[in-house]
Ligand SMILES: Nc1ncnc2c1ncn2[C@@H]1O[C@H](COP(=O)(O)OP(=O)(O)OP(=O)(O)O)[C@@H](O)[C@H]1O
């Protein structure tokens with residue numbers, strides 16, 4: 001119990017450190033168990049220093065920086081214990097264009113040696129352009145959803161459609 | 163005290179109903195005082211039915227629909243008691259393109275008979291294109307912010323810059 | 325086992341039978357606000373045995389059943405089917421959850437009634453479940469950022 | 485009175501003196517994640533007399549002072565000045581707030597020291613304040629959506 005949690009924490013922490021540096025193009029970060037000596041009781045604190053900035057708790061970062069750090073954490077947990085499917089609902093919303101590209105790069109790297117199938121819900125045209133395929137959800141009839149296959153070139157029309 | 167709160171609530175409720183219909187292109191919504199008969203004690207509930215859908219509490223709406231309803235509420239409060247300045251920090255983040263246009267339309271309508279100056283922080287290129295002017299914030303030197311004036315045509319480069 | 329496709333009928337805004345193919349690599353899902361994208365995510369959690377209506381934006385589990393529009397009457401039945409394939413791509417297992425208004429949920433594996441627990445265990449063997457960190461809902465990033473250290477540790481418990 | 489411009493020095497990432505002109509109509513502020521946009525919003529709240537460091541992402545008020553980078557030492561002084569103009573566009577009032585590390589904040593109106601309360605009252609007369617609904621911070625929409633009815637009523641109190 002306790003030992004498995006500790007091993008698991010170390011694996012998540014290592015992936016988190018690695019993914020943070022990948023997404024932020026530098027800087028340092030680590031996870032910290034707080035409020036208790038017992039790994040089964042402790043809380044999880046996230047310590048980050050983006051490139052060129054001081055080490056601080058997550059709460060001092062910008063909205064987009066916080067989202068990016070949270071993404072690094074989610075992927076670190078995922079990589080520690082991979083699942084056959086991964087679904088991401090609009091996690092790219094607060095990211096600027098350059099960070100959206102890094103987010104997509106990281107997904108491609110993670111997929112590389114896992115059989116996981118990803119479903120990625122997004123409003124972001126950059127993310128859309130980097131998917132292997134696209135489905136559109138429409139409500140031609142009010143209140144009734146339908147699924148349609150979308151041509152990657154038609155992606156921008158899809159997003160505009162009401 | 164109590165009477166002023168009641169008058170104020172009615173004004174906010176009326177503007178909210180109006181702005182909701184404008185942003186959603188139909189549907190109905192209203193505010194409801196709950197948990198107490200006393201307007202100085204009651205909580206604020208938001209009842210909405212988007213066009214073609216049933217009346218429901220805010221929690222059943224989609225992420226973007228919730229944001230749009232919250233925007234209608236914020237503007238209703240603002241119109242009830244206008245301020246000389248209004249600052250909006252990335253409120254358009256969860257909106258699709260068509261809703262971003264409606265959001266910008268509403269701002270223009272509100273500005274129309276008020277002297278309020280708006281500062282609107284955004285990552286959205288549609289919002290950027292509809293502003294009277296743009297300033298860019300950069301960190302050419304890591305950790306040090308600088309302000310630059312941005313050409314409306316250069317807006318897309320600004321957004322991409324790291 | 326690979327997740328091969330999901331079929332949704334009567335679940336929230338997907339009143340008509342809808343099938344989403346889950347292929348290798350990355351599949352993007354796009355569309356305007358309120359069109360039903362997050363409902364797809366929730367249908368997946370639900371068929372994996374989600375036990376809390378609140379976690380899928382309902383006040384009671386009947387809230388997942390299509391509740392009608394101006395032009396269509398509400399339904400009394402919702403069903404989500406998940407098809408799991410073996411390594412050759414054959415649909416070996418069909419997991420199904422059905423709910424009937426006021427009568428609760430039924431769970432089926434290859435057409436045979438099972439308990440909710442059996443269905444949750446099947447997914448646990450595949451290293452996934454309705455509360456898995458691999459299913460990142462629309463508010464999840466915000467809640468990780470805003471939660472206290474004690475609340476955040478649930479993410480770690482997923483990994484262990 | 486119109487808000488005409490804001491000058492920021494040593495406040496968070498704005499270590500060098502920076503001036504933002506606040507013109508009529510809509511002014512968009514853009515830039516990459518972490519470049520300082522929300523810091524501008526917070527500098528405005530702060531100069532209007534924000535009393536809680538937590539509400540501007542700090543644990544204590546000294547956290548608003550530029551705390552250094554690899555290449556620049558931290559500072560001990562931060563100042564934000566807000567220029568209010570009369571109807572002819574002349575800067576009639578300069579409101580200023582300064583903080584010195586470990587020595588707390590000073591508040592000035594047209595160069596004369598005043599109490600925090602006087603500064604807050606000046607803004608209240610202009611129908612604005614650090615907690616005004618008109619200043620919509622980056623997490624505000626999410627918190628309106630997720631808050632309980634009792635928490636949400638604070639928005640109404642703003643309008644009254
Ligand atoms: N039981 C139900 N019956 C019919 N419609 C429902 C039901 N439950 C939810 N809905 C509708 O589904 C819609 C929400 O869909 P969903 O949350 O999937 O949107 P979305 O595509 O994720 O949008 P966004 O981009 O804003 O996140 C709401 O408009 C809601 O009215």
Ligand SMILES: Nc1ncnc2c1ncn2[C@@H]1O[C@H](COP(=O)(O)OP(=O)(O)OP(=O)(O)O)[C@@H](O)[C@H]1O
Pocket residue numbers: 050053060061062063064065299305495496497515516517518519520521522523524547548549550551552622
């Ligand atoms: N006292 C301080 N001294 C120096 N830098 C600081 C200080 N406080 C905050 N910062 C830095 O300011 C940055 C945050 O800026 P801000 O929140 O304004 O970004 P933003 O432009 O709003 O980004 P986003 O688009 O992600 O919301 C952080 O990287 C943080 O390190």
Ligand SMILES: [Mg+2]
Pocket residue numbers: 089224225226361362363462
């Ligand atoms: Mg959604």
Ligand SMILES: [Mg+2]
Pocket residue numbers: 062063064521522523622
């Ligand atoms: Mg910000």
